[in-house]
Every structure is written in C-alpha cells, then in structure tokens.
C-alpha cells in the first residue's frame with residue numbers, strides 16, 4: 257500500500273554498503289566481477305557460511321567457502337548454482353543464479369581457495 261518499502265530500501269542500502277566495503281578493504285587482487293560475486297554471496301549465503309578468506313561460518317555446520325577446494329572442480333558447481341541451491345543442500349531456501357552470476361560466483365570461490 258505505502259509507496260515506501262523499507263525492506264527493499266534496506267536491502268539495496270545493505271548491498272551498496274557491502275560493495276563499498278568490499279572495494280575499500282580488498283587486501284588482495286580480486287577483479288570487479290569477483291568483488292560483485294563476493295557481495296552477492298555474502299548477502300545470500302553469509303548468514304551461514306564464511307564467504308571470505310578469513311573468519312568462521314556463523315552456522316558451525318556450514319563449511320567456510322575457502323575450504324571447498326576440489327569440490328569446485330570435481331562437480332559442476334556452476335550448473336548446481338544455476339539449477340538452484342536446494343540441489344546443494346536442503347537447509348537453503350531455493351535460490352537460482354543466472355548463468356553469468358553462477359560462473360562469476362564459482363570464479364570467485366576458486367580464487368579464495370587456500371591451496372590455489
């Protein structure tokens with residue numbers, strides 16, 4: 257009813273904040289697309305998973321993204337993100353990535369793996 261939507265305003269503000277923090281504090285070389293993916297993953301997955309190269313997952317059962325390692329190469333993670341995250345694990349409400357977003361997200365995830 258009301259023309260003002262606090263929830264969506266807050267969401268864009270939060271995303272803008274995440275993006276600016278990502279840009280100003282990036283300690284290592286991520287390209288612009290990897291930084292966008294990190295912001296997207298932090299928004300969607302960050303309440304359970306550690307998305308960056310440091311820090312613990314808020315949900316102790318959720319593996320930190322930087323520990324995925326071979327999983328990102330052995331399975332077709334791009335297709336799994338595109339099909340919807342419920343094919344990865346049931347705890348997560350369905351969220352589908354576009355092909356471009358999925359490819360960029362996997363690119364970011366590969367870039368933060370500890371041994372690569």
Ligand code: HEC
Pocket residue numbers: 297300301302303304305315317318319327341344345346347348351
């Ligand atoms: C509500 C909490 C929650 C959210 C939000 C969440 N996850 Fe998870 N995730 C988990 C838990 C818990 C596990 C480990 C248990 C499992 O595999 O079911 C997990 C495991 C995973 C795995 C490993 C699965 C495997 O095949 O070994 C991947 C990949 C993953 N999550 C990706 C994501 C991505 C990408 C997002 C954001 C789009 C996300 N998760 C959001 C809780 C979450």
